[in-house]
Amino acid sequence: MDLNFSKKDETFRRTVADWMKSNLSGRFAQLKGRGGPGDEHSLHDLRHEWEKRMAESRWTCVGWPKEDGGRGLSIEQQVIFFEEYARAGGPGRVGHIGEGLVGPTISTFGNDEQKKRFLPPIVAGEELWCQGYSEPNAGSDLANVRTKARLENGEWVIDGQKTWTSLAMHADWCFVLCRTEEDSKLHRGLSYILVPMRQSGITVRPIMQMTGTSEFNEVYFDGARTAEDNIVGRPGEGWSVAMGTLAFERGVSTLGQQMQFRNELDAIIDIARQNGRDRDPMIQRRLVDAWIGLKAMRANALRMLSRPAAAELPREAYIYKISWSIWHRDLGKLAMDVLGPDAEIGEDVPYDLSSLQRLFLFVRADTIYAGTNQIQRNIIAERALGMPKEPRR
Ligand SMILES: Cc1cc2nc3c(=O)[nH]c(=O)nc-3n(C[C@H](O)[C@H](O)[C@H](O)COP(=O)(O)OP(=O)(O)OC[C@H]3O[C@@H](n4cnc5c(N)ncnc54)[C@H](O)[C@@H]3O)c2cc1C
Known part of the structure; x- marks a missing residue:
């Protein structure tokens, strides 16, 4: 392990701390320490505005490469950024699934069109994502996924059920692991498809947790649609893409x-x-x-x-x-x-x-x-x- 903070890094630390101090103020001051474990539901709209405020100053996706719209920070500076963010009481990030999971996945496995379409709205804090992996009979045994997608007139049509889907109630998009090959088993025949959440073929039902709040949901796909191009990797090769996402976590x-x-x-x-x-x-x-x-x-x-x-x-x-x-x-x-x-x-x-x-x-x-x-x-x-x-x- 070789992690030393240089003088330049320490100057950077002050820059982050100063930015947090002057921006986590006024109406944003009430966000201090909010949106953490068991509190994800609180002040969502204001936290979404906060995400956009961060984006204006290029404080979202700080570890992403510059060509993806990120800040291209070194590991040391990323560590500093996240430490100072937490030290200042920065709220739970509404964009973390986009920034931490699907963004790096699209950057690694997606094509140029997908990068152009999906990465900028994540960087800008505009589009929020959720993760559609788990199902009632596929959790630890994820390869047991049963949700299906078939091609019809240039679109994927999706039917099935996901569960424990965190923040689905706020998400604009979901990355859905589903079976695109009839009768395929286990890891084979799965695909990684990007599906817009705001459509009539999708129903989101909150699940009450013991905190009394609902951070996660059941999500029903009933003839939900997405463009044929919205598949990351090739059809039937979604397992390796899905595992890539878990590694970025x-x-x-x-x-x-x-x-x-x-x-x-x-x-x-x-x-x-x-x-x-x-x-x-x-x-x-x-x-x-x-x-x-x-x-x-x-x-x-x-x-x-x-x-x-x-x-x-x-x-x-x-x-x-x-x-x-x-x-x-x-x-x-x-x-x-x-x-x-x-x-x-x-x-x-x-x-x-x-x-x-x-x-x-x-x-x-x-x-x-x-x-x-x-x-x-x-x-x-x-x-x-x-x-x-x-x-x-
Ligand atoms: C707060 C929270 C947020 C979540 N958010 C999301 C999300 O956004 N998107 C998403 O797709 N999923 C999400 N999940 C689901 C999560 O990924 C699953 O709960 C997890 O993978 C376990 O699956 P399961 O709940 O089906 O339990 P099961 O797989 O049914 O496991 C039940 C028990 O059996 C044990 N077990 C199972 N198989 C084995 C084995 N082979 N060997 C030994 N023990 C075993 C497990 O460890 C567990 O104790 C979330 C879960 C939680 C709690």
């Missing part, structure tokens, strides 16, 4: 995520100081363990990110997903124990919760999305330790 923004974790841990430590829980040796020990865990995660993340970007996951990425998700889940429990009896009190119960209560409830999902921890362990067993593969049905 690791992104440099994970460092910003850690700054966010640091903010959460600091808030918990502050509460422990105020309510005297910091005198309890068991709580002290857990707070120290959390702090050590955060340092170890940062080292692993920097090691992972200092490798050149590639459409395949480095080994560190598998360890990383497991370690941060368990750490974050445990932080939620620690927060409740530090709050003590206050953890059980909500204003306007059941659902007007404090940010730590929302955190506690939402982090249960961290060990599930982007590949469950059991699946990550299977992959580590097979790829890192060379153990036998699970038999396929």
Whole structure:
């Protein structure tokens, strides 16, 4: 790992911090710390305006190459950008699925026309995306996808159901993994198709989560249509494109995520100081363990990110997903124990919760999305330790 911040980088850090200070103000000030875990629904329209404000100053897609409309920042400067963003209390980004997942996928696997059509509105913060992979019988076993698409008069016609689709209620487009070859099985015969969400063939139904809010949805495709050209990669070769998208999910923004974790841990430590829980040796020990865990995660993340970007996951990425998700889940429990009896009190119960209560409830999902921890362990067993593969049905 070779990650040193030069003088130029430190100047850049001040530029980002100053921009955040002067722009996350006025009507945007209310966005500080909002839109995070369990709070994704809040202030959406204003956060969308914020995305466009960032775009005006070229602070979206900072790691994308310049030819794709990005800022072409070095890894070091991307790390700085995301850290300063989180340090200033920058809100959850409404454009993160476009910027972090489908944009890099189109850049890597798409053709020139697709890049011209789809990348600029992501950079401008204008078009929002959602990810149409999971189905009622295809989650960990993603190759079991049943949603179908067929060509009819120069258009793909899509029928089927996706589920757990985050932010589908706000999305303009969805990248849909679907079966385009009749009777094909497993990874073969799948395609990666870009589908406009605002059409009569699509129904979005919110799923209530235990936070009392609905970050994800069921999405029904009932004769939904999209142009024949809106396929990334060749028909039947969608699996490798879909896996490419998952590899991009690791992104440099994970460092910003850690700054966010640091903010959460600091808030918990502050509460422990105020309510005297910091005198309890068991709580002290857990707070120290959390702090050590955060340092170890940062080292692993920097090691992972200092490798050149590639459409395949480095080994560190598998360890990383497991370690941060368990750490974050445990932080939620620690927060409740530090709050003590206050953890059980909500204003306007059941659902007007404090940010730590929302955190506690939402982090249960961290060990599930982007590949469950059991699946990550299977992959580590097979790829890192060379153990036998699970038999396929
Ligand atoms: C907050 C949140 C947001 C999400 N957003 C999206 C989204 O935007 N788009 C999208 O497409 N999906 C999304 N998902 C879905 C997510 O990708 C799936 O939940 C995940 O892949 C697991 O699939 P599943 O829920 O069908 O569980 P299953 O695959 O049915 O798994 C159930 C349990 O069995 C275990 N299991 C399954 N197979 C094995 C195995 N082979 N070995 C050992 N254990 C196994 C799992 O680890 C899990 O504990 C989201 C999920 C969450 C929680």
